[in-house]
Amino acid sequence: MKIIGYRDRVVVPVPKADGTDYREAAQKSTFDNHLKSITILQPDGPSFTVEGHTVRWANWEFHVAFDMRSGPIISLASIYDHNKDEYRRVLYRGFISELFVPYMDLTEEWYYRTFLDAGEYGFGQSAVPLQPLRDCPENAMFLDGYFTAQDGTPAKISNVFCLFERYAGDIMWRHTEAALPGDVRLPDVSLVLRMVSTVANYDYVIDWEFKQTGTIKVTAGLTGLLAVRGSIYTHKDQIMQEEYGTLLAENVLGPRHDHFISFHLDLDIDGEANSLVKAKLQRVRTTDGRSPRKSYWRVVNETAKRESDAKIHLGSGATEILVTNPNKRTKVGNDIGYRLIPRTVASRLLANDDYPQKRGAFSKYNVWVTPYNRSEKWAGGLFVDQSHGDDNLATWSLRDREIEKKDIVLWYTLGFHHVPCSEDFPIMPTLTNGFELKPTNFFDYNPMLKFKPPQQVRRPSNCTSSIKILPQ
């Protein structure tokens, strides 16, 4: 092989290296923020058990697997209902199905940078071994992951997951009543399963968090390095045309981009037959004299009958998204359900006919629902390299199948629009977004009402000096 020619379209100065090395060892003057040590203390150890791949903690049990394409796969997640004395299924299987990261830079060297991180790179395969005390707190337990390497042999990623109990100082509930001075509260302790996947420059911190009140909370944190490009500019005032990004430092430009993460959520809310309900909060005018009020809002529930009914753009939050089990009801007759609560909603801005958007078409809606089909796992298609968008969520759902009272899959796309800023350089403080799946008329009443709080501890005063300080 020999080089027979090359084209040097743009010549830009090499950016100064000064201040661009993010590593601790490279910092000439290291400042001290005077933070004293802080850690999570569980004097009697963690409260969860791991048997094989089954995790049991508090009222939850679930199976966790590692997949080279999607990373963690949570399955058979069920919550114990002490009132019914049984485990009730919530999530048959949940995992990251695809990530779509289109850059908004039209220059010749960048326009094609529109990545599908799971299908192209392997979101699990890009996972990094988690480092105790750095990536996960002191009370974490670590699990290894295995996958099939290119030559067919088993490959291992040590410490690919960590499991730890989180206590951020929050209150599960409380109340102070004037006439009843006694009040109740429980600490909001939850269980977190974490993986970090470093897909080239970006590091994704994925947390699956289980709360005792029944909520499953998923958080994606974005950190690592921005993909940057060289630039002729050293100051913003020199820029007279669209440069597709933010000038971060002299001769360093951070192009704008999106991150869309599609979650495949095969919910089985208390059984397989589920429906998607759009609970629309609608203003009603009451100027007919029936009330001194001139308006209020009501809830109009619409059950999605076919896939086309469940392609949803989420806006200002006036529609609640529920997955219900219409065959089961609470004691007083409400449909058993779980609610999807998005955090910050971001919707795709690319045009439908743009080639990257055809491939990452799952980002067209925030929510999709399909009937379960074992071949429909990867929102961007099974084979994504050079794909044309003919085998993906958008295409499958064109069949407009029936989804009412079926074994359905909820696809939620978590999005970030990223306009880089100077704080993101040379390394980016974690930016997070997420969603929750919250029991909504799943239990007959507050499921933690009759539970007693864990024992409280104070710092042992007689052994302060024996705390082991680890080398940095």
Next chain:
Amino acid sequence: MKIIGYRDRVVVPVPKADGTDYREAAQKSTFDNHLKSITILQPDGPSFTVEGHTVRWANWEFHVAFDMRSGPIISLASIYDHNKDEYRRVLYRGFISELFVPYMDLTEEWYYRTFLDAGEYGFGQSAVPLQPLRDCPENAMFLDGYFTAQDGTPAKISNVFCLFERYAGDIMWRHTEAALPGDVRLPDVSLVLRMVSTVANYDYVIDWEFKQTGTIKVTAGLTGLLAVRGSIYTHKDQIMQEEYGTLLAENVLGPRHDHFISFHLDLDIDGEANSLVKAKLQRVRTTDGRSPRKSYWRVVNETAKRESDAKIHLGSGATEILVTNPNKRTKVGNDIGYRLIPRTVASRLLANDDYPQKRGAFSKYNVWVTPYNRSEKWAGGLFVDQSHGDDNLATWSLRDREIEKKDIVLWYTLGFHHVPCSEDFPIMPTLTNGFELKPTNFFDYNPMLKFKPPQQVRRPSNCTSSIKILPQ
């Protein structure tokens, strides 16, 4: 005084008391979730200091005051920039200005229940003494609050605030580079100032959280008891008309309602002269052949010149809201700024001419900006009892004053639409929402780049048995 008559419009059965007492002592069978003890350990104590009302921690310093109407008032919040070797102002003053809680029940006994919790009750005056280990973690310090009682004498609320360092096991940033095996990460330790205000049935948990990376994060947690009403119904199937709420238990109905919390945020981003910038992310079509791509998105910055330009409905997140200091720029020329990042956005649904909406008119937009005016503190007006909406944010801003390069106040309304569900009864697991103020081209680069991590600790192994277990 004597009763000369009464009208008994509706007669409903008294709901069963069974299962409605939320207190721990009332639970006949108390279940154990088998959670082992968990706490935050700071073997060398907290890292913050409190001198008078000034709190200093890591790179932050701010003043905290207690106000009987709004609760905590954060002022003069500044962050140390080691690069410039100076404290730089972020927030001149921030506080909860008003809460608007309209119920959506048109019945005679309920239609008027549209509360302004700060102006009518005193959000600070309704604060409750925080209980160590229950309301705040072990490493918390407590502060008292004072206000003027009705008879003019000073009144005290003990432990009205707590201050604690939060470490939820999160990563401030990280990166693993294939060719550079060494990787860096800092634990995401932050400082939280908390108050809990119990306005009759609802308990609001308000957290002001300061992050070392420069972000101020505000979280409002809603817990306590739903306001419920008696009902003739024992099962949903009996309900044939609009009942304005969810049947939670036999004969107990939870009416639907909203919570809108208006934050008065007098930002002084690196000085007083600030502007509001709407950074609109807009799709651009590129079908003219200039690129193989058919679209991308760009950012169009619009600086609000007058108040009318800054009345903003937030939707799907395609507009970023920035407060900038146009007189100051980063080294490479970006305007110094902070960005408002809302979590879940909720917009009012009541009609403008509805009487409660006139009073709580601040909920009409998610964002407003006014020029600073010392008489404009309370978004619902100074005197809200029986107010008609003629002295409030909506009215003030009709003057359409200039707000460019002025000392401006950003008003953000945090909203919840609350459709009660059975899990909220008899006591409601905490429901949270919030927003962040994040440095965006405020620093020249990642402000924590050159800081070394705090010392790490492991659990002292030789004193496990001496952990003091407190009585429940």
